Amino acid sequence: MMGEGEGNAFTGTKAAPDGRKGSPVLGEDDQSTGRRYHIDELGSDRYFISSSQTSSDVANQCSLFPYAGQTGTMYSGSNGSRYSSLHYGSVLPPAGFSSSVCPSRSQFGSSYQFGQGPGCLYPSYPGTGSGIGSMALPGSTPGTRAQVYLCNRPLWLKFHRFQTEMIITKQGRRMFPFLSFNITGLNLTAHYNVFVEVVLADPNHWRFQGGKWVTCGKADNNMQGNKMYVHPESPNTGAHWMRQEISFGKLKLTNNKGANNNNTQMIVLQSLHKYQPRLHIVEVTEEGVEDIGSDARTQTFTFPENQFIAVTAYQNTDITQLKIDHNPFAKGFRDNYDSMYTAPEGDRLTPSPTASPRSHQIVPGARYAMQPFFQDQFVNNLPQNRFYTGERAVPQTNSLLSPQAEDAGASSAQRWFVTPVQQSGSNKLDLSYDQDYSASSLLSYGIKPLPLQTSHALSYYPDSAFASMAAGWGTRSTYQRKMTTGLPWSPRPSPPAFTDDQLAASKDKLPEESTAASTWVETSHSLKSVDSTDSGVYSMVCKRRRMSPGGSSTENSPTIKCENLTTTEEYNKDNPKGMGYYAFYTSP
DNA sequence: CTTTTCACAGTCGCGCGGATGGGA
DNA sequence: TCCCATCCGCGCGACTGTGAAAAG
Numbered sequence: 031m032m033g034e035g036e037g038n039a040f041t042g043t044k045a046a047p048d049g050r051k052g053s054p055v056l057g058e059d060d061q062s063t064g065r066r067y068h069i070d071e072l073g074s075d076r077y078f079i080s081s082s083q084t085s086s087d088v089a090n091q092c093s094l095f096p097y098a099g100q101t102g103t104m105y106s107g108s109n110g111s112r113y114s115s116l117h118y119g120s121v122l123p124p125a126g127f128s129s130s131v132c133p134s135r136s137q138f139g140s141s142y143q144f145g146q147g148p149g150c151l152y153p154s155y156p157g158t159g160s161g162i163g164s165m166a167l168p169g170s171t172p173g174t175r176a177q178v179y180l181c182n183r184p185l186w187l188k189f190h191r192f193q194t195e196m197i198i199t200k201q202g203r204r205m206f207p208f209l210s211f212n213i214t215g216l217n218l219t220a221h222y223n224v225f226v227e228v229v230l231a232d233p234n235h236w237r238f239q240g241g242k243w244v245t246c247g248k249a250d251n252n253m254q255g256n257k258m259y260v261h262p263e264s265p266n267t268g269a270h271w272m273r274q275e276i277s278f279g280k281l282k283l284t285n286n287k288g289a290n291n292n293n294t295q296m297i298v299l300q301s302l303h304k305y306q307p308r309l310h311i312v313e314v315t316e317e318g319v320e321d322i323g324s325d326a327r328t329q330t331f332t333f334p335e336n337q338f339i340a341v342t343a344y345q346n347t348d349i350t351q352l353k354i355d356h357n358p359f360a361k362g363f364r365d366n367y368d369s370m371y372t373a374p375e376g377d378r379l380t381p382s383p384t385a386s387p388r389s390h391q392i393v394p395g396a397r398y399a400m401q402p403f404f405q406d407q408f409v410n411n412l413p414q415n416r417f418y419t420g421e422r423a424v425p426q427t428n429s430l431l432s433p434q435a436e437d438a439g440a441s442s443a444q445r446w447f448v449t450p451v452q453q454s455g456s457n458k459l460d461l462s463y464d465q466d467y468s469a470s471s472l473l474s475y476g477i478k479p480l481p482l483q484t485s486h487a488l489s490y491y492p493d494s495a496f497a498s499m500a501a502g503w504g505t506r507s508t509y510q511r512k513m514t515t516g517l518p519w520s521p522r523p524s525p526p527a528f529t530d531d532q533l534a535a536s537k538d539k540l541p542e543e544s545t546a547a548s549t550w551v552e553t554s555h556s557l558k559s560v561d562s563t564d565s566g567v568y569s570m571v572c573k574r575r576r577m578s579p580g581g582s583s584t585e586n587s588p589t590i591k592c593e594n595l596t597t598t599e600e601y602n603k604d605n606p607k608g609m610g611y612y613a614f615y616t617s618p
Numbered sequence: 619c620t621t622t623t624c625a626c627a628g629t630c631g632c633g634c635g636g637a638t639g640g641g642a
Numbered sequence: 643t644c645c646c647a648t649c650c651g652c653g654c655g656a657c658t659g660t661g662a663a664a665a666g
Binding site: 199200237285301302341342343358359360361362363 | 620621622623627628629630
Binding site for chain 3: 197
């Protein structure tokens with residue numbers, strides 16, 4: 031829980047000098063540490079921010095993670111953009127948590143509804159921290175401190191870069207990306223309810239204007255309706271929750287206030303408002319009854335990259351394209367589904383990496399071996415007929431980028447040029463991964479330990495070597511290889527199970543990961559620059575979709591390559607030691 | 619003019635029923 | 643011949659974004 035003062039600190043840290051909306055989360059997210067990229071479908075990409083359980087020095091944790099020092103309120107900036115409240119390693123006032131953020135079930139009615147009723151929209155944000163901090167609530171004993179991994183985090187980040195939009199309909203629309211978590215640190219035999227709550231992320235009403243999201247008046251804080259979605263498997267034991275991914279793929283969003291109370295599968299939202307999903311884990315009795323007064327048994331986790339604006343129709347074509355590219359249900363809207371990868375090299379819509387002047391800078395395959403596949407392959411895989419021709423002059427993306435991001439410019443590409451040494455390191459990454467999740471885990475997901483990787487192949491179709499993962503990250507690879515892949519949103523366990531040994535091993539690794547994470551943070555500046563640059567490029571490239579093929583031009587190729595380079599690097603940067611596939615938020 | 623609603627086409631997963639093959 | 647398990651194809655429903663029309 032954060033104090034109000036923490037909010038200031040957060041603002042000061044993140045505020046953009048030019049007054050634009052800063053990058054409250056993106057930049058830092060990308061710097062996430064301890065991220066281990068998992069060879070799996072997209073749903074298996076996880077992120078965690080860990081407060082090392084082996085360390086009692088909470089303060090130290092701040093330096094270990096990208097969000098370090100990002101304590102703050104839900105939103106503190108005048109423009110409402112500074113709402114992320116992250117406080118790793120923050121020492122939170124227990125009082126604030128227990129009463130307003132982590133109400134027992136009996137308190138649920140009001141506490142979990144905040145944001146709905148008049149006058150209760152944000153009160154808890156600045157004052158108590160409202161649980162928006164990506165951490166569990168204090169009060170839980172060290173032995174029961176949970177850690178929550180955000181699955182498919184890279185995908186969330188992709189959307190977040192353009193300001194995620196979620197369609198809401200009267201009959202309810204599923205989220206995509208959907209919320210999926212892995213939980214560790216629970217008591218194996220204790221029972222828990224796991225549920226998601228969606229709260230307003232800021233007090234503003236938003237509208238899409240001039241190619242970007244801008245605030246437009248105040249949010250309607252009178253919105254009634256269900257804001258909570260209890261996982262259908264609740265209640266269940268800690269062992270059960272930790273055994274597999276906890277997916278909320280069936281959670282639906284609606285704007286139908288009348289169909290809310292009866293339908294626990296739907297969360298009622300208001301269009302053009304920004305929301306923040308939160309995960310709650312509540313320890314309950316075996317019968318599923320929450321122990322009233324046991325506030326400490328509730329833990330709340332918030333991932334800022336999960337924020338989204340509810341819309342009845344997509345506003346940003348970038349988001350639309352990302353949805354189409356990654357949502358299996360939208361496969362029918364993908365362009366050149368069959369043709370683009372079956373065409374000869376020269377005829378391929380997607381430019382060959384070797385044809386790009388900058389292709390030599392593309393990160394060699396070895397480095398991509400484990401991670402890059404998860405990230406942004408969609409860009410270089412996009413058919414050229416999607417390339418943006420400048421219809422929108424103001425890339426909305428920029429509004430999400432940190433200011434320094436725009437400084438780095440082209441140099442960022444070279445900064446992330448991968449050397450053979452790095453390639454070697456990536457091989458270690460493979461080992462690292464195997465250690466963490468075992469080779470059997472890899473195999474269970476259909477991942478070949480592969481010899482992949484010439485730089486060419488990897489940079490061009492980086493995800494092709496990992497078809498299952500590609501299903502989520504580079505759906506194009508699916509086209510290319512015509513491989514049957516698991517749905518990216520499949521709730522199947524990943525890793526298959528957390529054995530006690532694995533959990534223990536995971537914990538043991540935390541300090542090491544944290545160390546690596548710290549190193550990464552130091553270089554975050556340049557990384558952010560990379561992100562910024564490529565985001566801008568992407569905005570230009572993919573602003574419009576479904577352009578006539580004749581409108582495309584291979585002149586875009588260099589730009590594409592640049593995007594490819596930077597984006598892939600973006601998700602490599604934090605993984606110098608091959609850790610980082612899994613990152614998690616944990617209670618302090 | 620902006621926002622919402624609706625019908626639509628395409629894809630996918632699931633369940634059902636029939637066909638097939640092996641064993642008792 | 644019967645029983646059971648497995649495989650395959652079909653149909654249905656769920657799901658998606660699109661684009662036009664309606665509503666405000």
